[in-house]
Amino acid sequence: MNIRFEKLIYVLGRRFKKDIISADYQTTPLQGGTVGNVYLVTGIAETTDGEKLPYRIVLKIQKKWERYGDPGSWRREYDLYSSDLGATFSDAFSWPTCYYSEINAEENEFELWLEYIDGVTGLDLTGDMYEQAALELGRYQGKLFAERPAVLESLTNLSNKDLMKNTYLHYRSWPVVYDYIRSGDCEFPQHVRQMLIDIDEHADEILTHIEKLPVVLCHRDFWITNLIYSDGKMAIIDWDTSGWGYLGEDLASLIADEADINHMVEYYQKCVPAYYKGFSEYVDVSHITDDYIYEMILLVFGYRLVEWYLYTEDDDEKMKHIHTLQKIYEMKNS
Numbered sequence: 001m002n003i004r005f006e007k008l009i010y011v012l013g014r015r016f017k018k019d020i021i022s023a024d025y026q027t028t029p030l031q032g033g034t035v036g037n038v039y040l041v042t043g044i045a046e047t048t049d050g051e052k053l054p055y056r057i058v059l060k061i062q063k064k065w066e067r068y069g070d071p072g073s074w075r076r077e078y079d080l081y082s083s084d085l086g087a088t089f090s091d092a093f094s095w096p097t098c099y100y101s102e103i104n105a106e107e108n109e110f111e112l113w114l115e116y117i118d119g120v121t122g123l124d125l126t127g128d129m130y131e132q133a134a135l136e137l138g139r140y141q142g143k144l145f146a147e148r149p150a151v152l153e154s155l156t157n158l159s160n161k162d163l164m165k166n167t168y169l170h171y172r173s174w175p176v177v178y179d180y181i182r183s184g185d186c187e188f189p190q191h192v193r194q195m196l197i198d199i200d201e202h203a204d205e206i207l208t209h210i211e212k213l214p215v216v217l218c219h220r221d222f223w224i225t226n227l228i229y230s231d232g233k234m235a236i237i238d239w240d241t242s243g244w245g246y247l248g249e250d251l252a253s254l255i256a257d258e259a260d261i262n263h264m265v266e267y268y269q270k271c272v273p274a275y276y277k278g279f280s281e282y283v284d285v286s287h288i289t290d291d292y293i294y295e296m297i298l299l300v301f302g303y304r305l306v307e308w309y310l311y312t313e314d315d316d317e318k319m320k321h322i323h324t325l326q327k328i329y330e331m332k333n334s
Helices: 005-016 071-082 127-147 163-172 175-180 190-201 203-210 249-256 261-280 293-310 315-332
Strands: 020-023 026-032 036-047 052-063 098-104 109-115 215-218 227-230 233-236 243-246
Touching: 005 020, 005 036, 005 052, 005 098, 052 071, 071 098, 071 109, 127 215, 127 227, 127 233, 127 249, 127 261, 163 175, 163 203, 163 243, 163 293, 175 293, 190 203, 190 293, 190 315, 203 293, 215 249, 243 249, 249 261, 249 293, 261 293, 261 315, 293 315
Parallel strands: none
Antiparallel strands: 020 036, 026 036, 036 052, 052 109, 098 109, 215 243, 227 233
16 A cells, blocks of 8 residues: 655654654555555654664554444544543553544545554453453543543544443344244254343343443443553553443453453453452442343343354354353353
């Protein structure tokens, strides 16, 4: 891909806080698809006094697309980086620094030039890192809930607090998954099927209780590939689904969204207390006797795992989704 020289020089000047006169670059795709691409941009920058500085920067190019129930999500990350939200983070819990952002309204596309963070992510995260992520998430959400910084009032492009509920109801009304777990053809263990049926039968009551929990700023895609642990700190990437949600909603994603299946129950037992500990440093939550995080996991991922099972041809993937549901079942009895 081609990068404008003037733009690269400007970005590198912001990156190093020095006057840059020249730079070369190479780009390597990190991830992406039909609606956006992420590149690692590397090279050597030269300052006015002849200093040569190797650099690594992430370039994210996002095109407009439609997410069910959340039409503004495609440009949300641009809007958030254009706000003062970055000032609400701590040294221990933050997002990558943005050196430059630009939106092209005619092309329905934006780009972000972001700090590259080299750290531990995905399935390489340890149990202690999970626990730290839960603790720092609780602290961050608790601090925002207690202090209500003015920037929160200025954020107009956030997902709705009922997104979790609406997504669950959308899945529940879909005969492909709803009918499957009730059919004679269902290959799930009976206790797993019953777990999903039970959550349906009690969903209205559960949702009523969840809606009494504190409403907090949620990342809403708080899973292991969006967490980077580096030098004792947590960096969180991909904020395009973020919005208002309920206490514990992000923790459900941390525990159950394509996580380490072999340690799911252990991480559930470690992360829930850590999360409440962090939140309670700012807000008294002692009156909340049920954490509802287990129920949130089922509401968000129950039918989604059924969908993934039905729409993959890979037998190992099918078994992985069944095992994930089995581990969720074990959480309730742990």
